Amino acid sequence: MKIGVGWFSFTCCEDSTIVLIELMNDYFFKWNEFLEFKYFRTLKGKNDFTNLDIAFVEGAIANSKEKDFLLKIRENSKKLVAIGSCACTGSPANQRNFFDKATKEEIGHILIRFEHYDKVSPISDFVHVDDFIPGCPMDEKLFLKKLSVYLNEFGILNA
């Protein structure tokens, strides 16, 4: 039995993606026995975000396109986990929220041109988040510990 997972990245530096891929140095074949990465655009050309057991979401939300996709991910996943500092807290991707007036005016035309929201937000501002794995990048030991818990929840024991 395999559970379907997706790995999604929004506005961030994708550091937790790199940490996950480095964890694969040790866990790829083990994970391959019980995880099916249905969506992982960094590694796959053909991706499917429907009917996921777990969606791991990295990055903050900066525009409506990201928000709309996040809502679809939530609708299509049994469990949604925020990964890394930007997804959990919005920071540091949200640093423009705290700019002074002059700096906000300096970047204003870019926000308008690319239809950005006025503020960058953590994902929990838009969807229910079942769990949080913080860190910049994510804490890899905590990720491994929590992954074992999730796998148990989905009936894969002793993973």
Add this chain to the structure above:
Amino acid sequence: MHNTFDINIEQISKTEGHADLEVKIRDGKVENVKLKINENKRFYTQAVRNRPFSSVPQFVSRICGTCSIAHLTCSIESLEKCLEINPTEQTELLRKLSVYGMIIRDHALHLYFFCLPDIFKVDSVFDFDESKNYLIKQAFAIKSVGNNLSKIIAGRSVHPTFEKVGHFMHVPSKEEVDGLLTQLIDSRNIVIDLIKIFYECDFEFKRDCNFVALVTKDFSFLEGEIRSTDGTTIQEKDYWTYLKRVIIPYSQSAGFLFNKKEYMVGALSRMNLNKNSINKKSRDDLSEFLKVFPSNNIYHNNLAQAIEILHCIDHSIQILQENEFKKESPPTVKIKEGRGVGVIEAPRGTLYHMIELDKEGKVKFANFVIPTSQNQIKMENDIKLLLPTILEKDRHFIHHELEKVIRAYDPCMSCASHFLKLKWT
């Protein structure tokens, strides 16, 4: 295929970050190509202002998770130039090892996980059948070497913590060095097998171009002169004056011209300009493969990356065998107003950080020029020239070829969307 059609690739896969590609073909002619870097800007050039200098390297490391060591190191170099701090010989060696760890890990990820699926005609590394399990194991072995080198020398492989302005907070122990040496030595033959795969790969897209790179005496990515294949040689501090920023209205990244011309940065440029500086042990084993360069085949960028992995391994072995590392005191920093430029070779090409400090040591102004931004114009022009040669093929083939040629550059969109303020008209 019909001679009038559109191809819209949303989120080019197997690259770092987000980019889309729009193509319009009308009556058998390429009417429009738009490579859109869609990574949402995080405004580091603005956010870094007023920060105390000592916090800047860790802060700008967050520009990119993939090549955070490059941003950290380049930032430190810019601050050292500004504050007139000369790093010790040991610090320079540790910095080389730190960068080598990143290059090994980053190139291995790109070659094994992004490029090999194209060569073996599968979608992803998850689709390799059991007969290719040995390649996956080799990929993880090489990535682990880079990862461990960065962890032991720099503290972490992503946003590392040991490297500071003028020194390293931690030096590796004898046991750590011995462990690294064993792992590095054991990995050499695996990398030579990888080089053979890319040497034998028949992918080809040739186009003359001006290649630009920081040319270093020992191919260490850190200190040297900037040269181009059109014969220009300049100092690191003057790089910005040779660049022309080009606003690309549909992209969240600006493009650049060097000497008013389209150009390319990255492993292929480094190999075309500086292959004779590759570590001697690597050169001795790779003489046949090095004859490929200079090359104007973009897919040889991936062969060049594979060769660079071996160079990084061999030079790391040499540094670790020939040196003993001792804890050093941090340098005395005298805060002063000024301007400093750091230029290094990141995995994807020449990286430029300029910083201006006020008399209290806070940032007045910063400017970063990212490799993928510099390659953006050439990538888009490659697509325009490739399309007419494949228009008779089916949509799936065209889509795949377009992604494949962009992947050959190993672009990093996360990095690319950082530039100075722009005005669109």
